[in-house]
Amino acid sequence: MRLTPIAVALSLCLLPGALRAQFRSGDEQAAGWAPAAVGVRVGWDNAQQGQIVGAILRIPVLPNGLVELMPNADVTFQPGIKEYQVNVEAVYVSAGRTGGLYAGGGIGFRNSRFSPDPAAARRDDLTFSLVAGIRLGGLGRFRPELEVRWILDSEYARDPRPVYVGLSVALW
Numbered sequence: 031m032r033l034t035p036i037a038v039a040l041s042l043c044l045l046p047g048a049l050r051a052q053f054r055s056g057d058e059q060a061a062g063w064a065p066a067a068v069g070v071r072v073g074w075d076n077a078q079q080g081q082i083v084g085a086i087l088r089i090p091v092l093p094n095g096l097v098e099l100m101p102n103a104d105v106t107f108q109p110g111i112k113e114y115q116v117n118v119e120a121v122y123v124s125a126g127r128t129g130g131l132y133a134g135g136g137i138g139f140r141n142s143r144f145s146p147d148p149a150a151a152r153r154d155d156l157t158f159s160l161v162a163g164i165r166l167g168g169l170g171r172f173r174p175e176l177e178v179r180w181i182l183d184s185e186y187a188r189d190p191r192p193v194y195v196g197l198s199v200a201l202w
Contacts, residue, residue: 064095064127067173071196073104080108082192084115091120095127100136100161106190113142115181115190117159129167135160140183140190158182163194171200 066089073082084104091097098121106113119136123129138157143150163177174197181190 063093064090065171065200065202066090067198067200069173069175069196069198071104071175071177071194073177073192073194075106075190075192077189077191078106078108078113080106080113082106082194084194084196086196086198088198090127096123097121098123098132100134104192106192110148111143113140115140115157117157119159119161121161123165125167127167129165129173131162131164133162138181140181155183165198173198173200 066087069086069088071082071084071086073084074080075082082104084102086100086102089099089101091099100117100119100121102117102119104115106115115138117136117138119134119138121132121134123132125131136159138159139154140157141152141154143152144155159182160180161177163175165173165175167173175194177194177196179190179192179194181192183189
């Protein structure tokens with residue numbers, strides 16, 4: 031988990047230039063790829079009764095933006111412990127580059143103490159996720175989002191079910 035923040039920061043630095051190179055000069059919006067976006071979000075986990083703060087990256091897989099790859103990371107604050115969740119999900123976006131409803135799923139890792147014993151060691155568990163939400167368009171580069179997620183973890187007594195409110199910014 032120590033290398034994860036470094037890898038995410040490096041990806042955020044290199045990604046805009048790499049994706050920008052896929053555009054044709056002059057007619058970017060008409061013929062180019064939908065823009066990638068980076069965002070922040072806050073939320074509440076109903077299953078664990080904890081606050082969540084996270085970051086998300088939206089990378090279009092198709093030029094029209096109908097399919098996106100969504101790497102994301104969250105921290106859940108609970109009494110006496112912080113849990114970390116990192117996911118990579120693929121979603122279908124109903125209106126492509128303008129936003130709309132989206133749904134999908136993916137895989138991730140959750141780092142926590144999976145025991146009520148405060149002396150228990152932390153560990154990483156493989157998780158699966160289902161995600162659905164709505165991303166609003168029409169505000170220029172800013173894109174408000176509302177999202178629900180269900181983290182499926184066979185080792186966990188309560189599967190996290192967070193609800194998020196976020197804001198993404200298109201990189202171009």
